[in-house]
Amino acid sequence: MPAEKTPAIDMQGIVKRFPGVTALAGLDFQVGRGEIHALVGENGAGKSTLMQVLSGRLVPEEGEVSILGRRMPKGSPKAAIEAGLGMVYQHFKLAPSLTVVENLLLGRQMNSFRLKLDDLAQKVEALGKEYKLEVPPHTQVWKLSMGERQRVEILRLLLYDARVLVFDEPTTILTPQETLDLVKALRFMRDQGRSVVFISHKLEEVLDLADRITILRQGRAVTTLNRGEADKESLAGLMIAGEWEQVSYRAGQGQRDEHAPLLELEDVSVRDDQGILRLKDLDLSLRPGEILGVAGVAGNGQRELADVCCGARTAEKGSVKVKGRDLTNKGPFAYIKAGVGYVPEDRHTDGSIGILNLMENLMLKGVLDRRFKRGPWLDWPAGKKHTESLILEYDIRPPDPKATAGSLSGGNLQKLLLARELDQKPKILVAAYPLRGLDLASASFVEKVLRNHADQGGAVLLISEDASQMLNIADRFVVLFRGSTKGPFGNGELNPTQIGLLMAGEELK
Structure with missing residues (x-):
């Protein structure tokens, strides 16, 4: 097959299992060259797992991955990067104390021990102007806004000529104007022949930006639609298994x-x-x-x-x-x-303890609660019974008190934190x-x-x-x-x- 006909991303029969759950069930996913392809689905549908398999961070039990026509070895992020894949995650991978150009050098092999930071800064400025993603190259990252930090991540990929770029919820932290600037940059990338995977829960943005849309549900690809074949209501219906209340x-x-x-x-x-x-x-x-x-x-x-x-x-x-x-x-x-109850910004670090199970996380604020005390000891049977009632009330999935908090999707972890805080009856x-x-x-x-x-x-x-x-x-x-x-x-x-x-x-x- 000619290179221009080969998909930018070709994932066939991907199966990935975790204890007690099949995250990806024989999933196929293709992204064409020079297109913006949106990936949508509920929390826990398999979007993040699929992208981790694509990037080599997770090894699938079954299936094959190709990037720009090159078959990828399983579990090799290095091979994926060398093939032209770039990832922009929700949580940025930047060193706050270093400048923009110093961050852009991290993890890259240099042809010379002498680092020409001024030359790199000029390249960054030129790319910033070309894509309308300007950032001050000699400024420390901690001084930048969140939108500017995202630009640094994008410029890193463009600097090293990534041809396939994955954006995970990229507009979540942006102002409306910054969102417009990013949308323009993504379209410019597409027009240059790059391929973009756009993961988002904001269906208005998906419908406005994407050339094609793939909907995931429970680890399977439900369908792939072309621009103009869907509206917000139909997408929501395809994404969500069962009834939901707006x-x-x-x-x-x-x-x-x-x-x-x-x-x-x-x-x-x-x-x-x-x-x-x-x-x-x-x-x-x-x-x-x-x-x-x-x-x-x-x-x-x-x-x-x-x-x-x-x-x-x-x-x-x-x-x-x-x-x-x-x-x-x-x-x-x-x-x-x-x-006063508190649901913190960082659900994983500040809001929960990933290695503890749901019951243990729900009881973190209940250790002095008389409902869960038997003399000086914790009453674990009472705690388990109460946990089961909260799991049912807040529809936390999987509905297993012994499941770890770290295994939950973002939406279910948020429900867990709300259940714990509101169970204390705060004003x-x-x-x-x-x-x-x-x-x-x-x-x-x-x-x-x-x-x-x-x-x-x-x-x-x-x-x-x-x-x-x-x-x-x-x-x-x-x-x-x-x-x-x-x-x-x-x-x-x-x-x-x-x-x-x-x-x-x-x-x-």
């Missing part, structure tokens, strides 16, 4: 108690782990019965805000009050006792990016859980970088940029484009 609640209609706030921050300033001031004289109030959204691009103080609201980080100045009581710098246990729930990377059914479930908590008299501080998702359930919102807030705004006051401008630091005219 949250129809339109935010801004919540019944707020206009009396004393449950959570109140006054003149709060907070530094990050490197001593950099991330929150500056911030004021915020959260009242019973409401969801207060905090919109902003990651890296503008969201982590520090979430941490200080649950006692995990000290405030340099100002006060944090919970139900009128000053808990400034009192530590996490005081906040837990006062009725305040601080939720950092709870919808990030979730499929339609999981996102709808999480939205419903958060809305129900507020409707029952609780309050939710919802930190999000997706303005559209936030507007679907938040009653009010603020925009966080470089540690300071704009707002609050009532839901409906601003459209997503205006919110995106504020997220990027622009003033509204």
Whole structure:
């Protein structure tokens, strides 16, 4: 077969099993040369596993992989890279303390011991201008926004002439304008003959960008559609096995108690782990019965805000009050006792312990709970029975208390964290990016859980970088940029484009 007729990616009969589950069940997947091919499916459908097999990070039990006509040895990331494959992951593989050009040199063989950083910087600047992905080459990565860091990852692949590029949820951390810039760059790559795999749960973007769309469900490819053959509703129906409920609640209609706030921050300033001031004289109030959204691009103080609201980080100045009581710098246990629950941004590192099973993770906050104590000892049978009831209530899959948290998909892990936090009956729930990377059914479930908590008299501080998702359930919102807030705004006051401008630091005219 002529080279131009050979698929950029050809995966045949891929089977991958993990203990108790078949992640990929004889799956076939092809991507043509010079096309943008979207890969969609529920959390746990097999998208990430398929891409790990493609990149050589996982070895399949059965099946063959070819990249640009070259048959790949199993389990060899080096061979995949040499064949022209490049991956842009959700979690960037960058060294924050190094500059952009220093990061681009990592892991590459050099023809000379003398590293010509200025020459490389010129190449980076030229590629940045060509693809409209400019970044300052001599700036340390930790000083860059999340969108700029993503550009570094993309430029790394272009610098070494990757011909097949895989993007895993690339727009999750971007402002609307940064998303538009990325879309233009992807189309330019396609027009140059490169092949792009675009993994996303945002079906509007998929329908706008992709030449073809492959839908995965339960480890199988359901079908592949050409542009124009699908709409959002039909894609959702193909992705999701069984019925699901779309949250129809339109935010801004919540019944707020206009009396004393449950959570109140006054003149709060907070530094990050490197001593950099991330929150500056911030004021915020959260009242019973409401969801207060905090919109902003990651890296503008969201982590520090979430941490200080649950006692995990000290405030340099100002006060944090919970139900009128000053808990400034009192530590996490005081906040837990006062009725604050916390779903952190990083589900895997901060929210769960991957090697522990579901029951053990659900009981991490219940070790002092009388329901699970028998004298000085933990009552494991009671814990197991309660875990089974929470698994059923929150539809956590697999429904096995002995399954490890590390084996769960993103959506099911998020359900696990919500189950643990809300089981403690908190009045305040601080939720950092709870919808990030979730499929339609999981996102709808999480939205419903958060809305129900507020409707029952609780309050939710919802930190999000997706303005559209936030507007679907938040009653009010603020925009966080470089540690300071704009707002609050009532839901409906601003459209997503205006919110995106504020997220990027622009003033509204």
